[in-house]
Amino acid sequence: MSLADLSLTRWRSLDLPAARRLAQLAAERAGGRVAALETVEHLGAPLHRVRIARGEREFALIPGGEVALGFDADGWRSPPGLEADYAESAEQGYGCGPDLRAHLAQVLSPRRNVTVPTVLMAVEAEKLTAPPAGTPALLAAEGLRVPSSDEWEHACGAGARTLFRWGDACPLDRIPYGDDSGPHQQPNAFGLRIAHDTYDAELTSDPGAVHGGDGGESVCGGYGAVLAWLPLATAQRNPAMAEFVHGPEGEEMYEEFSTRPVLPL
Template sequence: MSLADLTLDHWRSLDAAAAAPLAHEAAAQADGRVVLLDTVEHLGRPLHRVRIEREGREFALIPGGPVRLGFDLDAWEPTPAQSADYAASVAEGYGYGHDTLKGHLAEMLSPLRTATLAAVLMAVEDEPLTEPPAATPAVLAARGLRMPDPDEWEHACGAGAGTLFRWGDECPLDEPSYGGGHGVRHRRNAFGLHIAYDSYGTELSADPAVVHGGDGGEAVCGGYGDLLAWLPLATAHRNPWTAEFAYGPDGEGMYEEFSTRPVFSLR
């Protein structure tokens, strides 16, 4: 079996002894070495996590296959606290013209869908851009890497969870969505990634129309409200205005404020 064909379901069916050779094969393809192979509980089942060091940076193994992406708004209801916080934002003139939180999310989150993805290695940490966005693919290609596809990013972040955030449907509205700390947003996700952890971040994808993991601090600096400041960390969040800025003339001149999460394609 090609490693690129490794599905999440098959990966979860393996015991640790059967998972180890695949982890080392992935490391060999990347000219790296396995620095972690452990097992965690995720969605009621065991999930093996692999970290591979390659040229001084760590990558996580992200199995693919048929995956469910986007957010199911029809199956979700906001908590009273979330509804109240959003209503306060609307009263202050925010919410992009939507009276209800669900209406706002319908515009800001990617729709529920399925996709078939190849297994990849994805960087545990995002990397600040060293060149403008248009030049970044070539910079990464020189290292044998590429930018993530938006579907790959969502799958790697959510790891099969259908919740609003990678950790669940709620966020601590009494805590900031940015900066350092040890709160829920800084916990490694099920695949071992440090991802969607700071609303001041903006991770660029291979699609110039889609960014992830933050809005550059727009909601925080603008005083939009606590929930709207946390929403850029939602797994399916896609802010078209932030993407337009990042790839526009103003964003080109401040590219070091943006990042991307390099991917190594397995074969």
């Protein structure tokens, strides 16, 4: 099997020796080395997790293929407490409607099937060192690129169809910022440190989408627990933050934002 044919479904069907061979092939193609290969439990089945070191960066192997992305608001079943917490925020007039399900349909990307390539994606997001318009050229000089919005969402959720990468529920007794014990602090299924800090807004190649955080707006605004956790939702694209980032003020504050370099295979 070649890396070009490596879909998430096929990757999950491989035994450990076969996964090790493909991990080594990816490392050789990237000019790096396999730093770790482990098998974790994900969605009720084993999933191999690979980290490849290249220079000062570590990348995770993200198998692609045809994948389901987005959030099905109509078919979603709300965990206990979320709707009540959201209703309290709505009553205080934080610019959201009275119904949580309708709000999710507005702010999350819709359910859809897309095809994404197999890539290596940086385990950690990196702060921008140039305005958004100049970032792609800087990465290209290193053989890297900015991820697409679909690639980011797939890498974050790793096939999960839940609201967050760890499930549908979020802690209602605290907000994510300053919480070192919450589910957002754990590496995701592919080994990425992703969607873990609402202040860390990650740019993609889509100027209308910023992932992983809202620049701290919801936390600073005291919007309530659910609205504070929602910027970490896998399908959340934070369009208002994206407009700010790519506007005049964002161009001046570029060092506050991040991106997650991708190494094509």
